[in-house]
Amino acid sequence: MGNETAKATDRRDAANGHDRAAAKRRARGACPALAAPMPTGDGLLVRLRPAGGALTLRQLTALARSAAAHGNGILEITARGNLQIRGLRAGTVGQFAADVDAAGITVPDGPAIEISPLHGIDPEEVSDPAAMELALRGKLQQLPASPRLAPKLSIVIDGGGAFGLAGLSADIRVIALSQAQWLVAINGDGETATPVAVGPAEAAVSAVGEILSLLAMLGQGSRARDIDPALLRTHFPAMAAIRPIQPCPARIPLSGLHRLADGKAVLGVRLQFGQTRASDLTALLDLADATGATAIRLAPGRGFFFLGLPAERVPAIETAAARYGFSAQAGEKDEHIAACAGAGACASAFYETRPMARRILAAAPGLFDGSLTLHLSGCAKGCAHARPALTLTGTAEGYDLIVNGLAMDRPDERIAGGRIDFAIERLARSIEDNRGAGESTAACLTRLGATGVAKALRQG
DSSP: OHHHHHHHHHHHHHHHHHHHHHHTTSSSSOOTTTTTTEETTTEEEEEEEEEEEEOOOHHHHHHHHHHHHHHHHHHEEEEOOEEEEEEETTHHHHHHHHHHHHTOOOOOOSSSSEOTTTTTTTTTTTOOHHHHHHHHHHTTTTGGTTTTTOOOOOOEEEEOOOOOOOOOOEEEEEEEEESSEEEEEEETTTTTTTEEEEEHHHHHHHHHHHHHHHHHHHHHTGGGGHHHHHHHHHHOGGGGOOOOOOOOOOOSSEEEEEEESSEEEEEEEEGGGEEHHHHHHHHHHHHEEEETOOOOEEEETTTEEEEEEOOOOHHHHHHHHHHEEEOOSOOGGGEEEEEEEOOTTTTTTOOEEEEOOOHHHHOOOGGGGGOEEEEEEEEETTTOOOOOOEEEOOOOOEEEEEEEEOTTSSSSSEGGGHHHHHHHHHHHHHHHHHHOOTHHHHHHHHHHHHHHHHHHHHOO
């Protein structure tokens, strides 16, 4: 009896510890790591990034089964290519973590370091980002995991190649210029980040360590944008002489079959609106395993790549992907919708985003010509999309429509809850009626402006 009492006490203390750690991360900007899950509308959320974003099919299958056993069976892949498990409870987080360990999945401490998903297999890769990640973690030791760094601090290592990471914004970017030369830049994406250092791998690692030290000195919550420019120039006096980052070539799309320069094929699969159920994922993984796939790589864009599939077996996987709620075809209209978890999954959300996305796709397919992104945000936090877009934000009164902005921006029009379907149809009809020959949806919206859009919505 004494042992059972002690075990119960240990379980209660562990649960309380998880609750306390989670409570510290309730605020916007927190990162729901495996050791400190975040409370949401459907339980606890864990976000994890396996080392290198790489998993075997058996490892991902084990994760999915554990998500069903210890959570609500819903898995997500974020816009940055990180994995999320939903619906865990205080009493099951430890069991899920044990399953992660048992599957042989390594989840490094500290902020996620995102690297090119096709690292090590893309013959067009400029230099190996996985080796750079190991160098960073090895030489900087505990600095990346410092509690004084912001939970959502982002580090991107772009090795180049067919699927680069130029579109991902980050606090710190490490970009391969050649096999031996790396550029370190801060606060932006592949075109907007500010270069601070250039040199061989050792110099790049040192520069990253210097930036992390500056951020730790500024205190928890500080991001690269908070570093005073004068202080930055003091630490990197040669930065003024570095040439601006050149625009990066377009990467291959995620979805679909892609042949690399050496003839090998990879198949990109996207989760519809970034979410799947464990049963659908394991069914797809079982079929892929049976047809010769050897591994998966998580990828920005809410999906992953299958590696090792024989090209002749790809059509069967593409068909199965559609059956299980995935997309393995490029050009699908739903890839232009960024939807957050929505009501029922997030306690902050005011509406169910995924059913809304399907209704809009059915009612207004003409909106989605590839020229814009529709951001469906359950609340003003805007977790699903960090850039300006045609945005529908949930509120206590209904919806805020922002023609080209963020979820938190002042709305161009407020829509009562019961009028949303009518409003979307009116907007789509207005665009169709006003669009000139060859004009895109985005161009037409820009020309109409907030005034024209508001006028269209108020008619009828």
